[in-house]
Amino acid sequence: MNTISTHPYDALTPEQVLSAVEQCGHFTTGSLYALNSFENRVYQVGITDQADPLIVKFYRPGRWQAAQIREEHAFSQQAAEVDIPVVLPLADVTGQTLHQYDEFLFALFPRKGGHAPELDHQDNLAIMGRTLARLHLVGAQQPFQHRPTLDATSFGHASIEFVSEQFIPLEFRRPYLTICQSIMEHIDERLQNTQPIRVHGDLHVGNILWRDEVPHLVDFDDSRMAPAIQDIWMLLSGHQDDQQRQLDKIITAYQEFRDFPFKELKLMESLRTLRMIHHTAWLARRWDDPAFPPAFPWFDTHQFWEQHIADLQTQLQQLDRVSPGLS
CATH class of the missing domain: 3.30.200.20 (Phosphorylase Kinase; domain 1)
Incomplete structure (x- = not known):
C-alpha cells in the first residue's frame, strides 16, 4: 500500500x-x-x-x-x-x-455530453423551475442522517474564524472581522427557524448539463440539508430587475409541482453572502494543495483582500435592504 x-x-x-x-x-x-x-x-x-x-x-x-x-x-x-x-x-x-x-x-x-444552460431564455428557466420542484419533493421525503446542514455556524462563523486566525494578512484582519461581525448579526437572525430539506447544494450552471432541452444535474458532492431556495438563487443573474423576472418565471413553473417556499426569499442574500465567506475559507483551507496556487493566482494577494472586504461591504448593504422579492 x-x-x-x-x-x-x-x-x-x-x-x-x-x-x-x-x-x-x-x-x-x-x-x-x-x-x-x-x-x-x-x-x-x-x-x-x-x-x-x-x-x-x-x-x-x-x-x-x-x-x-x-x-x-x-x-x-x-x-x-x-x-x-x-x-x-x-x-x-x-x-x-x-x-x-x-x-x-x-x-x-x-460520460454524459451536454452544455451549460442558457438561463437568459425564459423557457429554460421554466424547465429548471419544474425540475427543481420535483427534486425538492424527493428531498423533502426524508432528512439526511449523516450529511451536514448548511448553517451560519459551519459556513459563516467557522469560515471567518479560520481565515482571521490562520490565513488573512495582518493588516486586513481587523476590517475583515468588523464587516463579518455585522454580516453575521443579520445572517444568524435570518437563518433561525428554517425548514431545511435535502438539496443539490451547489447548483451553478457548471453542474447542469443541458442536452435535448433537458437539464441533467451532476455532482451532488455538496448535497446537504438546506432551505430549498439554496438550489434556486444561484440560477439568477444580472441586475435586480433581471433577477426578479427570472425568479418570477421559476416560481410559476415550480408551483406546477410543489408549493414555492416564498418565506425563504428573504434568505437569498444571506445564502449568497455565506457562499462568498465560505468560498474564501475553502481556498484558504486548500492552499496547501499543489493544484490550488497555479489555478487561483489572484488569491491571497493584497488586491484580493481589498476587493473581498469591499464585496462583503456591498453584501452588508444588500442585507440591510428590505425588498419584497429579492431581500
Missing part, C-alpha cells in the same frame, strides 16, 4: 487511477485525461470494450465519510427513480456505487 506524502493527492498516480478502475471489473485502454476539478480529482478513462470512456471521481481524503457519500448517491438514485434527469454513479454487480483503492474512496460515472 502506498503512503500519503506531502499532500494526499500526491499518492494518486496515473497507474493507481487505472488500477482502481480495473479493480471494478473494467479493462482500460491506458487512456487517461484529468478533468477540471479541484475539491476532488476526476479523470476520464478509456475502456476497451465500449466506445464511451468512464469518469472516475476520487473523493478528497478526510472530507466525507463513506456513509455521507453513500447518502449522496442514494439521494441522486431516488431522484432518478422518479425520472429526474441526474447523472448517477455506476453500481457494480453487488449494487455498490462507492469503492476504495488504497487510501481513496472513489466512484465511477458514465
Whole structure:
C-alpha cells in the first residue's frame, strides 16, 4: 500500500487511477485525461470494450465519510427513480456505487455530453423551475442522517474564524472581522427557524448539463440539508430587475409541482453572502494543495483582500435592504 506524502493527492498516480478502475471489473485502454476539478480529482478513462470512456471521481481524503457519500448517491438514485434527469454513479454487480483503492474512496460515472444552460431564455428557466420542484419533493421525503446542514455556524462563523486566525494578512484582519461581525448579526437572525430539506447544494450552471432541452444535474458532492431556495438563487443573474423576472418565471413553473417556499426569499442574500465567506475559507483551507496556487493566482494577494472586504461591504448593504422579492 502506498503512503500519503506531502499532500494526499500526491499518492494518486496515473497507474493507481487505472488500477482502481480495473479493480471494478473494467479493462482500460491506458487512456487517461484529468478533468477540471479541484475539491476532488476526476479523470476520464478509456475502456476497451465500449466506445464511451468512464469518469472516475476520487473523493478528497478526510472530507466525507463513506456513509455521507453513500447518502449522496442514494439521494441522486431516488431522484432518478422518479425520472429526474441526474447523472448517477455506476453500481457494480453487488449494487455498490462507492469503492476504495488504497487510501481513496472513489466512484465511477458514465460520460454524459451536454452544455451549460442558457438561463437568459425564459423557457429554460421554466424547465429548471419544474425540475427543481420535483427534486425538492424527493428531498423533502426524508432528512439526511449523516450529511451536514448548511448553517451560519459551519459556513459563516467557522469560515471567518479560520481565515482571521490562520490565513488573512495582518493588516486586513481587523476590517475583515468588523464587516463579518455585522454580516453575521443579520445572517444568524435570518437563518433561525428554517425548514431545511435535502438539496443539490451547489447548483451553478457548471453542474447542469443541458442536452435535448433537458437539464441533467451532476455532482451532488455538496448535497446537504438546506432551505430549498439554496438550489434556486444561484440560477439568477444580472441586475435586480433581471433577477426578479427570472425568479418570477421559476416560481410559476415550480408551483406546477410543489408549493414555492416564498418565506425563504428573504434568505437569498444571506445564502449568497455565506457562499462568498465560505468560498474564501475553502481556498484558504486548500492552499496547501499543489493544484490550488497555479489555478487561483489572484488569491491571497493584497488586491484580493481589498476587493473581498469591499464585496462583503456591498453584501452588508444588500442585507440591510428590505425588498419584497429579492431581500
